[in-house]
Amino acid sequence: MRPLNGRPLIRKSATEPRWYEITLESLVLSRRRMTGMLAGTAAAAMLPGSAAAGLQSDDTLTPEGLVTAYNNFYEFGLDKTDPAENAHQLTTSPWTVEIAGEAKKTGTFSIEDVLKGIAVEERIYRFRCVEAWSMVVPWMGVPLAKVLAKFEPTGNAKYVEFTTLKRPKEMPGQRAFGAGIEWPYVEGLRMDEAMHPLVIMVTGLYGKPLPKQNGAPWRLMVPWKYGFKSGKSIVKIRFTERQPRTSWNVLAPNEYGFFANVNPAVDHPRWSQARERRLPSTLFAPNWRETLPFNGYADEVASLYSGMDLRRFY
Numbered sequence: 001m002r003p004l005n006g007r008p009l010i011r012k013s014a015t016e017p018r019w020y021e022i023t024l025e026s027l028v029l030s031r032r033r034m035t036g037m038l039a040g041t042a043a044a045a046m047l048p049g050s051a052a053a054g055l056q057s058d059d060t061l062t063p064e065g066l067v068t069a070y071n072n073f074y075e076f077g078l079d080k081t082d083p084a085e086n087a088h089q090l091t092t093s094p095w096t097v098e099i100a101g102e103a104k105k106t107g108t109f110s111i112e113d114v115l116k117g118i119a120v121e122e123r124i125y126r127f128r129c130v131e132a133w134s135m136v137v138p139w140m141g142v143p144l145a146k147v148l149a150k151f152e153p154t155g156n157a158k159y160v161e162f163t164t165l166k167r168p169k170e171m172p173g174q175r176a177f178g179a180g181i182e183w184p185y186v187e188g189l190r191m192d193e194a195m196h197p198l199v200i201m202v203t204g205l206y207g208k209p210l211p212k213q214n215g216a217p218w219r220l221m222v223p224w225k226y227g228f229k230s231g232k233s234i235v236k237i238r239f240t241e242r243q244p245r246t247s248w249n250v251l252a253p254n255e256y257g258f259f260a261n262v263n264p265a266v267d268h269p270r271w272s273q274a275r276e277r278r279l280p281s282t283l284f285a286p287n288w289r290e291t292l293p294f295n296g297y298a299d300e301v302a303s304l305y306s307g308m309d310l311r312r313f314y
């Protein structure tokens with residue numbers, strides 16, 4: 001179990017402790033091993049509150065109430081509290097997923113069929129929004145690679161496009177003049193990125209089914225990329241030969257690249273990406289921390305981009 005330094009925390013079997021049994025303890029232990037500085041404080045640190053305080057670590061879990069109340073889901077409005085207020089209008093069952101493009105098996109499937117036979121894992125990931133705030137969340141989900149493999153992509157599948165739900169009747173943000181986004185919200189990954197074992201399709205958080213404001217019934221999670229790559233409430237997966245047109249990239253190509261890898265060295269044209277506010281963050285305790293290349297997952301994913309100029313391909 002290594003929740004620090006961007007390592008995924010994967011619960012491998014039912015006999016392993018659940019996240020809430022081990023998280024704080026393993027944070028303390030691994031931090032103590034790393035620095036040797038926390039010896040003597042362990043007993044106090046085992047208490048949840050003081051563990052977080054004693055660690056001075058940014059990698060403690062973001063409170064569930066914040067993860068589910070401070071959201072970006074423009075289909076439900078532009079304010080951070082709009083999704084939690086409005087997402088109850090969304091019907092998430094039944095839910096179908098269309099599989100299209102360069103794959104042997106295409107068609108429309110129920111989400112139950114898409115997920116059948118794939119074990120759900122719990123993973124604690126850092127999550128960094130392009131707006132320079134971040135969270136640490138215990139997600140539950142299935143590896144995207146296992147989902148994609150079911151449909152047998154062909155050799156022509158170089159990219160994967162993810163389309164999210166367009167249902168203005170249930171999504172007030174799609175009825176209003178919103179962020180300027182063309183609905184539906186579309187995101188995409190290169191095939192090798194999509195197949196990377198860190199990428200999951202999230203179906204829950206904090207040990208519970210995924211709340212609607214967080215993208216029920218399932219959403220993408222690509223922990224080394226800015227949050228906008230992780231589309232919510234996905235209804236279509238299309239394998240393509242060409243790079244898909246993605247919503248934010250189409251809207252403002254100079255601000256939001258197709259790759260969108262977290263990169264402290266490349267500023268957003270309107271603000272720095274060198275630091276982030278780790279939530280909870282307040283005016284008096286903004287909780288700033290340095291942003292890490294690839295959001296801390298460089299060891300795992302930097303090789304996907306070897307030889308690429310990451311300033312150009314942001």
Ligand code: MTE
Binds near residue numbers: 067070129226
């Ligand atoms: N997916 C859809 N369909 N619509 C959105 O507006 N916002 C993105 C991403 N996925 C968005 C989306 C952005 S900008 C972020 S930061 C994350 O969702 C926020 O995820 P969270 O609310 O679960 O923290």
